[in-house]
Amino acid sequence: MHMDPIYVLTGAFLCSLWLIRLFFKRLSRRSIDYLLGPPPGSWLVGNFPDLSRPDELGDADFSWIKAYGSTLHIKHTFGEDRLFTADPKAIQYILNTSGYNFPKPPESRVGSEMLLGRGLVWAEGTQHARQRKIMNPAFSFAALRGFLPLFRQTSQRAVNKIKDDMFAGTESKVVDITKWLSRITLDAIGEAAFGYQFHAVTKGHGSKLAKAYDNLLPEAFADLSDASLATLSVMGWLPTFLIHALFRLPVGMFKPVHSYITIAREVAQDIVDKQTALYLDGKEGSKDVMMRANLSEDPKSKLSTEEILPQMTTLFLAGHDTTAITSSWALYHLSRNLEYQRLVREEIKATKAAAAERGDSELTIADLDSMKYLLATMKETLRYHPIVPALVREAGRDDVIPLALPVKSKTGETITSIPVSKGQTVHMSFIGYNRLPEVWGPDADQWRPERFLEGVQGSQKVNLGVISNVASFSSGLRGCIGWRFAVLEMQAILIELLESFEFSPPSENVEIIMAAAGVMTPMIKGSKERRANLPLTMTLL
Numbered sequence: 001m002h003m004d005p006i007y008v009l010t011g012a013f014l015c016s017l018w019l020i021r022l023f024f025k026r027l028s029r030r031s032i033d034y035l036l037g038p039p040p041g042s043w044l045v046g047n048f049p050d051l052s053r054p055d056e057l058g059d060a061d062f063s064w065i066k067a068y069g070s071t072l073h074i075k076h077t078f079g080e081d082r083l084f085t086a087d088p089k090a091i092q093y094i095l096n097t098s099g100y101n102f103p104k105p106p107e108s109r110v111g112s113e114m115l116l117g118r119g120l121v122w123a124e125g126t127q128h129a130r131q132r133k134i135m136n137p138a139f140s141f142a143a144l145r146g147f148l149p150l151f152r153q154t155s156q157r158a159v160n161k162i163k164d165d166m167f168a169g170t171e172s173k174v175v176d177i178t179k180w181l182s183r184i185t186l187d188a189i190g191e192a193a194f195g196y197q198f199h200a201v202t203k204g205h206g207s208k209l210a211k212a213y214d215n216l217l218p219e220a221f222a223d224l225s226d227a228s229l230a231t232l233s234v235m236g237w238l239p240t241f242l243i244h245a246l247f248r249l250p251v252g253m254f255k256p257v258h259s260y261i262t263i264a265r266e267v268a269q270d271i272v273d274k275q276t277a278l279y280l281d282g283k284e285g286s287k288d289v290m291m292r293a294n295l296s297e298d299p300k301s302k303l304s305t306e307e308i309l310p311q312m313t314t315l316f317l318a319g320h321d322t323t324a325i326t327s328s329w330a331l332y333h334l335s336r337n338l339e340y341q342r343l344v345r346e347e348i349k350a351t352k353a354a355a356a357e358r359g360d361s362e363l364t365i366a367d368l369d370s371m372k373y374l375l376a377t378m379k380e381t382l383r384y385h386p387i388v389p390a391l392v393r394e395a396g397r398d399d400v401i402p403l404a405l406p407v408k409s410k411t412g413e414t415i416t417s418i419p420v421s422k423g424q425t426v427h428m429s430f431i432g433y434n435r436l437p438e439v440w441g442p443d444a445d446q447w448r449p450e451r452f453l454e455g456v457q458g459s460q461k462v463n464l465g466v467i468s469n470v471a472s473f474s475s476g477l478r479g480c481i482g483w484r485f486a487v488l489e490m491q492a493i494l495i496e497l498l499e500s501f502e503f504s505p506p507s508e509n510v511e512i513i514m515a516a517a518g519v520m521t522p523m524i525k526g527s528k529e530r531r532a533n534l535p536l537t538m539t540l541l
């Protein structure tokens with residue numbers, strides 16, 4: 001293709017102007033250079049590789065916090081200054097107190113737009129508030145109560161399928177449990193949110209959308225190549241139209257994302273068409289809250305078709321591997337803590353026996369809430385494994401961020417708050433916060449669910465997050481809308497699995513690491529395979 005040099009020159013000139021403007025804008029911000037921090041790897045990418053391509057997630061966070069305190073100064077691309085914080089009050093201020101005043105940076109919004117569409121994860125300000133209000137009823141207590149039998153049935157189906165497929169003539173088997181959990185959660189979100197059958201448990205990744213999801217995040221984001229790392233690192237310097245163009249390239253990490261989103265949109269459109277036809281025929285079908293919002297006559301509560309498709313792709317992705325991987329981590333720890341696993345199993349038996357005695361075939365939400373050993377397992381797993389280990393936000397105005405844990409400056413002064421200029425980027429380390437000894441006690445770096453039974457031992461208590469001060473579901477106006485759904489689903493899955501199988505480590509010596517693969521994913525150390533993998537020995541009970 002021939003392109004007139006005048007267009008190329010004009011394009012290059014405009015991009016240079018953009019970069020110069022951005023450079024000076026960033027230079028004119030209030031300095032945070034007085035804060036301590038790690039030396040950058042290079043001026044070009046700063047500390048970005050430490051966070052985005054670590055040997056194991058948390059390596060950088062834990063060592064920096066130990067060396068410099070819970071709030072520090074890191075470098076990003078072209079020497080950009082970033083504030084890094086794991087401080088409870090700072091995170092609470094950004095996510096809760098300041099409302100929408102710390103929006104997502106433009107490059108992260110474009111990323112969510114390209115992966116999920118213009119749905120809830122992408123929206124900001126009043127648009128976000130409106131979408132969230134329309135979606136909230138789908139996650140109400142009444143809606144969740146209705147999902148419990150579905151979670152149980154899907155998990156039960158998986159238990160039967162695992163027994164049929166893997167346990168013919170054997171009592172014990174090493175199984176990659178992440179694969180099964182991913183199938184269970186895909187079936188559950190498809191049916192719970194949209195009445196859509198993926199049949200992932202019974203037919204594996206047979207349907208085209210299930211196939212597109214299979215290994216999507218590790219394939220795109222695990223073990224980033226130098227080219228992908230460089231591309232991600234410069235995104236904050238590019239005008240949004242260029243970021244859009246980059247995401248459309250069918251190469252490298254964009255390739256799997258690109259083919260997935262095309263399929264996800266097709267399937268979402270198909271579901272909308274079928275449900276709408278059923279509704280217009282006066283049949284069931286459109287009982288789902290979002291479908292009804294699509295058909296509403298009231299403009300305040302109406303989700304247009306352009307708005308509903310992104311909500312579907314958002315819920316498919318946000319509500320699937322998140323719970324599968326967190327449940328995998330729970331089983332990982334239970335397999336290494338057999339005595340605690342026994343306590344959970346006893347609790348399951350006792351709760352089911354009590355429900356049967358009162359004539360109930362299904363456990364209720366109150367039953368699940370009463371299972372203290374299981375609930376402590378979930379909370380401790382969420383604390384120890386925040387699958388979204390950090391979130392990045394940008395100050396929407398000049399502001400002052402308060403600290404609960406003062407830090408020392410380079411000159412030895414005590415810093416109790418950080419003034420920041422509009423546009424300052426802040427990296428909130430959930431993985432760092434979730435392991436602070438000041439919050440969780442001296443044994444914060446151990447997986448020990450008993451801490452939630454005894455009462456957490458740390459000296460600092462700031463209300464943060466949506467469950468027991470754990471930050472893993474984020475917090476505030478944009479905290480995870482599906483957190484209750486997730487906790488109930490994970491409890492229901494663990495109940496069915498633990499009732500049928502005992503989990504223990506596999507006999508061969510495999511070391512599991514928390515790999516950076518879009519989300520914190522279990523992988524075998526040293527394996528060349530970029531895929532979630534958690535082999536556990538399952539023994540029939």
Ligand code: HEM
Pocket residue numbers: 120121122132189314315318319320322323326386387388391472473474477478479480481482483485486
């Ligand atoms: C263990 C499971 C889960 C974890 C750890 C988790 C974590 C998170 C986090 C950290 C955020 C904030 C993201 C951001 O601000 O960019 C978030 C948002 C969100 N999550 Fe979850 N999530 C989980 C399960 C679910 C489930 C099951 C659903 C749906 C059924 C869901 C739907 C969403 C949605 C729609 C948002 C965007 C909320 C908003 O911006 O208002 N999540 N989640």
